Amino acid sequence: xxxxxxxxxxxxxxxxxxxxxxxxxxxxxxxxxxxxxxxxxxxxxxxxxxxxxxxxxxxxxxxxxxxxxxxxxxxxxxxxxxxxxxxxxxxxxxxxxxxxxxxxxxxxxxxxxxxxxxxxxxxxxxxxxxxxxxxxxxxxxxxxxxxxxxxxxxxxxxxxxxxxxxxxxxxxxxxxxxxxxxxxxxxxxxxxxxxxxxxxxxxxxxxxxxxxxxxxxxxxxxxxxxxxxxxxxxxxxxxxxxxxxxxxxxxxxxxxxxxxxxxxxxxxxxxxxxxxxxxxxxxxxxxxxxxxxxxxxxxxxxxxxxxxxxxxxxxxxxxxxxxxxxxxxxxxxxxxxxxxxxxxxxxxxxxxxxxxxxxxx
Numbered sequence: 001x002x003x004x005x006x007x008x009x010x011x012x013x014x015x016x017x018x019x020x021x022x023x024x025x026x027x028x029x030x031x032x033x034x035x036x037x038x039x040x041x042x043x044x045x046x047x048x049x050x051x052x053x054x055x056x057x058x059x060x061x062x063x064x065x066x067x068x069x070x071x072x073x074x075x076x077x078x079x080x081x082x083x084x085x086x087x088x089x090x091x092x093x094x095x096x097x098x099x100x101x102x103x104x105x106x107x108x109x110x111x112x113x114x115x116x117x118x119x120x121x122x123x124x125x126x127x128x129x130x131x132x133x134x135x136x137x138x139x140x141x142x143x144x145x146x147x148x149x150x151x152x153x154x155x156x157x158x159x160x161x162x163x164x165x166x167x168x169x170x171x172x173x174x175x176x177x178x179x180x181x182x183x184x185x186x187x188x189x190x191x192x193x194x195x196x197x198x199x200x201x202x203x204x205x206x207x208x209x210x211x212x213x214x215x216x217x218x219x220x221x222x223x224x225x226x227x228x229x230x231x232x233x234x235x236x237x238x239x240x241x242x243x244x245x246x247x248x249x250x251x252x253x254x255x256x257x258x259x260x261x262x263x264x265x266x267x268x269x270x271x272x273x274x275x276x277x278x279x280x281x282x283x284x285x286x287x288x289x290x291x292x293x294x295x296x297x298x299x300x301x302x303x304x305x306x307x308x309x310x311x312x313x314x315x316x317x318x319x320x321x322x323x324x325x326x327x328x329x330x331x332x333x334x335x336x337x338x339x340x341x342x343x344x345x346x347x348x349x350x351x352x353x354x355x356x357x358x359x360x361x
Contacts (some may be wrong), residue, residue, distance in 0.1 A: 016058050018281075019044040032059050034070040041065035046076035050098055061303055067306035068297035069333040083256050087125045090115035094126055098138050098294070105138035124235045130303050132276060140276030151297075183310065195236055196244035199225050203353075204346050209251050210233065210241075215269030216251060219321045221342040235320060259325055259350075261357045264290040272320055277305075281315035288329045291358030295333045317341065 019027035027044035034041035034206045035051045041062065042048060059065040062072065094111045111134055112119040160353070195217060199208040202221070208228040211220035218235060220228045233241065257263035274282065280303040287302075288360050290292050296309040296316070305311070316327040317339060328347045339345035 007174060017043070017053060017056065020056070021050060032065050033057065034059060034060055034065050034068065039070055040073050041070040042073040043076045044271055046073055048073060048075055057221050057298070059306075061306070064301035064306035068295060068301055086127065090122060091126050091129045094122065094134060095137065098134060101138070105135060126196055127304070129306075132304075136276060144259065152269055157209055179330060183312065191240040193236065195232070195239045195241045197229065197232060198248040198308060199228060199246045200256065202256050204259055204349055207252070207255055207259065209255060210236075211248060211251060212271045215271040215322055215326060217271045219255060219323055220323060221346055230284070255323060261353055262270055264354075264357070266324060267293060268324060270321060270324065277311065278315045279298045279320060280305075281312050282327075285316065285319075285325050285327055285329060290327060291354040293329045293331045295335075296330055296338075297333050299330060313338065 010042075016027070016031055016033065018024075019030075020033050023045045030044070032043060034043045034057045036055045036057060037051070040057065057068070059068065093115050097106050097111055097114050106114075108119045108123060115122055117125065123133065124136075132140070138262045194210060195210050195212055197208060197210040197218070199206050201207075204221055206221070206225055206228060208218070208220045208222070208225065210215060210232050214324040217233050220231050220232075222228045251268055252269060254263060254266050258266040271348050281299060284294075284299050284302045296312045297306070298307055300309045300312045303312075314331070316330045317324050319327045322328070322342060328340060328350045330338075336345050337347055337351075
């Protein structure tokens with residue numbers, strides 16, 4: 001392994017673009033750049049003709065570039081693969097070790113021994129590739145097990161211990177952030193939760209908003225209110241629901257203003273259920289600038305999971321708060337529109353409007 005120290009910080013795109021223009025050999029191995037119009041990725045020092053800046057995408061590793069659909073340049077070969085492959089293999093092995101654990105998370109020392117990396121090195125590489133720490137990955141695995149147990153009808157206590165929780169108290173303290181409600185309520189399809197809803201016409205048809213006392217838990221678009229209410233009830237089959245046009249009037253004003261392009265960055269409190277992976281994807285979606293799009297592969301790379309574009313697509317599809325988490329900005333690798341719960345025509349209309357308003361500003 002090279003011990004060469006790099007003085008330049010290539011974490012910012014401006015520095016990376018400068019390295020590409022200058023064909024800096026010292027930047028090789030720090031990142032790769034891909035060209036959207038050719039489908040090829042290169043090392044920063046590649047002797048190929050300089051591409052237009054607007055067509056360039058940057059990736060941390062060749063693996064991320066390939067997962068996003070690009071192929072290696074024939075001139076420069078993209079970048080050396082040995083170190084990247086070793087890190088990817090180590091992280092995959094660490095994930096398998098964590099997933100196989102039952103009662104408690106494997107220690108960082110144990111994971112390091114299983115992957116032939118030092119504890120510090122493994123922690124850094126794992127966080128870079130996965131977007132979360134080994135401990136956070138264990139927490140997400142454990143939470144998924146708990147949800148599966150509850151959905152299968154297990155009582156709360158056996159479900160907790162069967163998922164690897166040694167005590168229920170710490171989970172209940174954090175259950176609002178992890179489950180959106182208490183474990184017992186989650187297991188009963190939202191039983192105990194009180195959801196108010198209201199709807200109104202918008203630029204893209206009817207918009208319906210559902211909210212608990214803590215925040216918005218559901219946003220839907222459609223042609224018929226009955227259909228949208230059915231969708232809300234299907235997501236929360238056992239919650240108590242009631243119409244509240246007056247109470248949700250301000251929230252609907254914000255959503256309608258967003259749909260009409262008058263409020264590009266709508267900010268409302270949310271009360272949504274999410275796994276650690278879904279939270280990562282939804283956060284990445286929220287960071288896509290107004291008027292722009294990202295492919296599922298690019299989103300997967302952005303959260304440190306370049307091999308999971310399909311899982312990213314599923315996380316987009318499970319987003320319960322359309323518009324507030326802009327899953328309509330996720331597209332296929334070829335630039336085509338893919339699934340959208342509220343219809344591809346609405347997805348296209350949203351993107352067209354955002355692009356038009358961005359050009360005007």
